[in-house]
Amino acid sequence: xxxxSAYEAGNEQAELLTTSLRDxxxxxxxxxxxxxxxxxxxxxxxxxxASFIASHLSELSGYLERHPAVRFxxxxxxxxxxxxxxxxxxxxxxxxxxxxxxVAANLQQLSALFPACFVKNAEAADYAAKYHKRVYxxxxxVNLEDIAKLSGSREASNTTRPVIVHVAADDNKGTEFVEKxxxxxxxxxYSLHYERLEKLSQADVLAKLxxxxxxxxxxxxxxxxxxxxxxxxLGKPVISxxxxxxxxxxxxxxxxxxxxxxxxxxxxxxxxxxxxRRQELGNAGRRFVESNHHINAVAEKLRxxxxxxxxxxxxxALQGKEQDGGHQVFDTFTGESYTxxxxxxxxxxxxxxxxxxxxxxxNENKQPHxxxxxxxxxxxxxxxxxxxxxxxxxxxxxxxxxxxxxxPNRYSxxxxxGKNSATYLSxxxxxxxxxxxxTSAFIKLPVRTNKNKAVAIHRIKQNWSPDHSGxxxxxxxxxxxxxxxxxxxxxxxxxxKLIRKWHKGRVNNYGVRxxxxxAKPPTLVFRYKR
Numbered sequence: 001x002x003x004x005s006a007y008e009a010g011n012e013q014a015e016l017l018t019t020s021l022r023d024x025x026x027x028x029x030x031x032x033x034x035x036x037x038x039x040x041x042x043x044x045x046x047x048x049x050a051s052f053i054a055s056h057l058s059e060l061s062g063y064l065e066r067h068p069a070v071r072f073x074x075x076x077x078x079x080x081x082x083x084x085x086x087x088x089x090x091x092x093x094x095x096x097x098x099x100x101x102x103v104a105a106n107l108q109q110l111s112a113l114f115p116a117c118f119v120k121n122a123e124a125a126d127y128a129a130k131y132h133k134r135v136y137x138x139x140x141x142v143n144l145e146d147i148a149k150l151s152g153s154r155e156a157s158n159t160t161r162p163v164i165v166h167v168a169a170d171d172n173k174g175t176e177f178v179e180k181x182x183x184x185x186x187x188x189x190y191s192l193h194y195e196r197l198e199k200l201s202q203a204d205v206l207a208k209l210x211x212x213x214x215x216x217x218x219x220x221x222x223x224x225x226x227x228x229x230x231x232x233x234l235g236k237p238v239i240s241x242x243x244x245x246x247x248x249x250x251x252x253x254x255x256x257x258x259x260x261x262x263x264x265x266x267x268x269x270x271x272x273x274x275x276x277r278r279q280e281l282g283n284a285g286r287r288f289v290e291s292n293h294h295i296n297a298v299a300e301k302l303r304x305x306x307x308x309x310x311x312x313x314x315x316x317a318l319q320g321k322e323q324d325g326g327h328q329v330f331d332t333f334t335g336e337s338y339t340x341x342x343x344x345x346x347x348x349x350x351x352x353x354x355x356x357x358x359x360x361x362x363n364e365n366k367q368p369h370x371x372x373x374x375x376x377x378x379x380x381x382x383x384x385x386x387x388x389x390x391x392x393x394x395x396x397x398x399x400x401x402x403x404x405x406x407x408p409n410r411y412s413x414x415x416x417x418g419k420n421s422a423t424y425l426s427x428x429x430x431x432x433x434x435x436x437x438x439t440s441a442f443i444k445l446p447v448r449t450n451k452n453k454a455v456a457i458h459r460i461k462q463n464w465s466p467d468h469s470g471x472x473x474x475x476x477x478x479x480x481x482x483x484x485x486x487x488x489x490x491x492x493x494x495x496x497k498l499i500r501k502w503h504k505g506r507v508n509n510y511g512v513r514x515x516x517x518x519a520k521p522p523t524l525v526f527r528y529k530r
Contacts, residue, residue: 007048129340174219177261232285426511
């Protein structure tokens with residue numbers, strides 16, 4: 001496999017990803033210094049930095065006409081985030097300098113040239129999937145060895161006076177709300193030391209992060225960023241705002257604590273006096289980065305995406321056209337794929353002038369085909385009658401049954417064996433609007449059951465965290481005992497009544513204990529109407 005990686009000189013993320021591909025042939029085109037036309041044919045074309053690439057579209061188009069490679073465009077979230085879309089999903093979004101029309105125009109142009117793209121998180125995937133046919137969520141990559149070298153020697157954590165660090169890189173991170181919460185804590189007598197970092201080199205920022213007890217990334221965007229990843233790599237607990245609709249799509253092992261301007265104060269309170277909790281979160285963050293963001297792990301995900309897209313191109317070539325199976329998102333964090341809820345239509349390019357449709361020979365004088373009028377058709381209804389019918393239809397359609405799915409917001413597996421093995425999990429059904437009516441629900445469990453092997457399910461009776469040692473207490477009475485006549489690889493637990501109670505707040509939603517180790521997190525599937 002031969003890969004051509006094209007990016008602007010100085011793009012550190014592109015450099016890191018490209019140098020990680022050691023077992024394949026890689027060529028680098030530094031756009032702005034070199035012309036891509038100088039390079040020979042490659043199997044994969046991977047282009048980085050959409051805002052810079054927009055000025056090189058004609059050059060890229062010319063290369064792809066001569067060398068039809070499998071192609072990717074790699075986005076930063078800021079390249080594709082628009083004020084309209086961000087505010088629609090995130091009440092706290094603050095995008096002072098975004099040009100929505102320009103972002104939409106760039107996406108329209110780039111998606112016509114690149115059917116597939118890379119993004120860094122599920123928030124960005126929502127934006128990109130409106131235009132691109134296939135979106136691959138590829139984690140932001142870091143080199144743990146470089147971070148350790150740049151950050152210097154580690155200093156002991158100050159348990160009596162915790163150090164809170166916030167990197168104020170721009171106006172869109174919610175710094176004013178961070179400092180408002182800090183002032184309120186200090187006024188109420190809490191002992192802490194706060195540092196605001198800005199205009200520092202990367203080495204200085206990492207050194208400060210290493211001295212911190214708590215790191216606050218941002219409070220306004222919908223996902224965690226580079227600061228969160230670097231802080232977790234250094235073993236620090238991290239607070240960052242994560243959109244509620246994004247949480248079910250994230251890896252359940254993600255230890256970032258979500259907070260927004262309204263909740264930051266009460267989010268900080270339990271962390272200030274609990275050094276053990278901070279240590280647990282820091283250790284979990286380090287493990288998460290090693291598994292998902294370390295360059296070695298990201299390189300494997302990148303190779304998989306290249307091969308996956310090459311298969312799509314191969315199938316399209318066999319059929320003589322680009323595969324049109326709808327828009328799809330591939331999440332390399334979880335290994336799962338899903339179809340986005342909606343996508344913006346991308347207009348088909350007009351055919352060249354010499355390929356415009358011509359009338360068939362002998363039919364030059366025929367008029368275009370039209371639908372003839374039907375004799376005896378019923379007379380048109382009055383405008384009032386049409387309005388009444390439309391109102392009834394819209395009311396009926398608004399009450400149509402819809403289907404939704406959730407992944408666990410908390411997930412933990414016990415270390416026991418046999419009867420002592422169990423899985424603890426919960427679903428955040430409270431995120432559904434209160435006016436929603438759940439008509440049915442079941443949990444899809446990746447567990448094999450049969451009539452001789454039943455699985456007991458208990459309701460958890462206390463609040464808990466997957467990062468704490470030990471496991472929560474459960475009610476002694478079983479709420480379900482799963483068993484089937486025939487052996488199955490997947491079991492389905494009908495749980496409509498319980499999910500309704502959780503949704504309406506009739507019982508505390510602390511989750512359930514399933515008396516067996518699950519191979520992977522289950523899925524809650526429910527039908528609802530408004």
